[in-house]
Amino acid sequence: MKIIVTLLTLGLLAFTPPKKEPVSKAMASAVRNFLNSLDTEQRKQATYPFDSDERFNWHFVPRERKGLPLKQMNDKQRQAAMTLLKTALSEQGYTKATAIIDMENVLRIVENRPANDTYRDPENYSFTVFGEPSEKEPWGWRIEGHHLSLHFSSLTNKIIDMTPAFMGSNPGEVRIEGPKKGKQILKQETALGYALLNALNEDQRKKAVISETCPNDIVTSNKRKASLDKQEGLAYSDMTGSQQKIFMELLNTYLGNYQITLANQQMDRLKESGLDKLMFAWMGDREPGFGPGKGQYYRIHGPTLLIEYDNSQNQANHIHTVVRDLTKDFGEDLLTEHYKNQHGK
Template sequence: MKAYILFLFLLTSACGADRPTTSRTAKDDLNPKMTNAVNSFLKTLDATQKAEVMHPLTDTIRYDWHFIPRERLGFNLKRMSEPQRKAAMNMVEVVMSDNGYAKIKDIIDLENVLRVLESRPPNDTRRDPENYAFLVFGDPAAKAPWGWRMEGHHISIHYTSVNGHISFTPSFLGSNPGHVLIEVPQKGKRVLGEEEDMGYELLNSLNAEQKRQVVLAEKSPYEIFSVNQRQVTGIERGNFEGIAMKDMTSAQKELFKKLISIYLDRYHVTLKNQQMKQLEKAGMDNLYFAWMGDTKLEMGKDKGHYYRIHGPTILIEFDNTQNDANHIHTVVRDLTDDFSEDLLKEHYAKSHSGGK
């Protein structure tokens, strides 16, 4: 049990940032708050550390992202001083909701569970709650577009600021175990349990004919289809499968909206509202829900299940298949705004044309 290690700096608030209670526009004070947080982090670094963390926005490293345990570029928590750790985690806290930030901390803490589950020593580097690295792309102190990311096992979050607009996708969160069953202090923890439960609730609200539309396969995929590519692959953008929201009852539509909200509620209310406005503009009725794998959640009997939410502007995937259906991967992709690539193209086009 000595392998179980708590990092108190991750279990307490990094900055005590206040949370808004009212809806705000996409260009409210979140962008300056995020900018200030990143600048504050950079000020804690010496010249060597800063050179390691900061890369040009055009660097292709920005698109080399993954959610598996591996060595990562950037400055990780293990090598940070306490003030640096606090400043780094403050960057995350500023852009997430309280709920989302709690998920981030819990996912990190699951590395301690994996050390016990896999009988690894306390200094093991594969299951390491300190192997979460930070990179900054561009200069947040300048007026030009810039971005940053935090990444480690089961966390890969990306933020890009272009003319006051913040892109927050791709955004990956995973959980292994999905349900902690061994005798550790985290026993019973289901970090992504609400995503799983609400998916089943929506599925089980459907009648037999609707389920025939929704269930695409009896076997779930081993992994999310979009994996870790720069652009979504594996799922055609305009090829919607399953059942559309417009073909659901009023009660089912409300469940579908609740499921979407569970994912968007991870983020600062500004980013959630920004995404909801985009979905409403594209038409909520044009969102589709599809399922693969077991249709009943039975611990120990489940062979895996997968669902996705797919529309003209968004893709959300949930997969729980690996490790005997106790290993969850989820991702949110904005099909029009990942890495803010469309806005960057527009920005550079205007810059090259003299801003006309």
């Protein structure tokens, strides 16, 4: 009989909101608690200097990763790690993150792999801390594994950046028999993308649909700095009120994965740069469905933000999504200014 690693055995229990306190304080406290739960060798494995190039070494494919994976933690340490994750995410975001981890068990069955397989491995999700929580010096942390890569950077008691933020799901919809059949982790991201496309009139769709061919992945991949040659598609300002409502629901589906203070922080930044400058673009098949030749891609693109959604692989049943800050991924611009002002660099 196959032994399935469950969320319970990993210590990834149901979401319980952290204590009501500033998110930066809660996150710093959770990082310290996590690090204090580790022995000397584990702590060495889990930590890097903040200026280490490892901070930019991110990807969303199955691979060996730096940091301390769940498989090398005891129950207490796993609880501390997941408590840290809860300080950053909303209930919606935490539910998605833990479901993505659990989806590795489905992939083991789909691909007929043994229960102890380490390629599709719900225990191969690593926590890494960069620097030490401080009120004066920058620090950060990440969780990363297959289809999940979340990054947080802090400076002067404030979380200054929460990107890149990658979430994916393979399969996008579980179609094998069993208790997970019908499961769609990123259901809203899919449904609202189609809802917005189908709400457009013919002239609007001519602007929004920039290609009949779907790319085979998110365009920016795992590049250290995300960029596109130009903004394309239909502008938010050219949508009707009802269309803008769907657009905002779609946008908030991504921002709403974060704890509310962090979500509001991102929304305030978008408003400052101008919501009217955001654009919606679509590539690929315009009707939902699976199979050869199918594939759907959309993006929300503005001066400071890029959100990409791609569902093209595995006969259009393999979803990748990413949120990138085009000006300060990894908090780089603010950190550069900090070093210049504080250290004369």
